[in-house]
Amino acid sequence: MGGPEIERLIGLLAKLPGLGPRSARRAALKMLQQPETRMLPLAAAMVEAARAVKPCGRCGNLDSHDPCFICTDPHRDRTIVCVVETVGDLWALERASVHRGLYHVLGGTLSALGGIGPQDLNFSALTARVAEGGIDEIILALGATVDGATTMHWLSERLKPLGVSVTRVGQGMPIGGALEVLDDGTLAAALRSRRPS
């Protein structure tokens, strides 16, 4: 259809979540028709973000500062840490403004089938944070899947002996997890109705 530059652009865009080949072509065309106002600013923003953004060494969130803006925010409740699977889940909770404490991104769940063990998750950093002191409650906000439930059980068995209260989010979590797909009201209700784990 176009030259190799256009085909390559469409091919890369089509790999993005939510964009198939058809919408990738539309996005590429839109950009190519306005290179100065759409394409070059986007390209510059992408290069800048790729260079500057890194996982936070404390919580695993993505930010251009390490520790991230949440870990260093003096207005947040540092006694409560919410454990989530992915940065997408953290962003969903932040967008809904339902959690005023800190976070910890686990990076997945334990999975016997997927061959994911504790060493593959961001778990030792969590116990290190608890051992530093100052944390009273750990909220487990993992998805309501078999792996999510297994992981919450595993975490709670290891965190409770460290002297923190461990809770898990209540009803309303979707089967299959993914906090990202929940609306703000459901997220708030799930967090409010947390119970001891």
Ligand SMILES: [Zn+2]
């Ligand atoms: Zn952080």
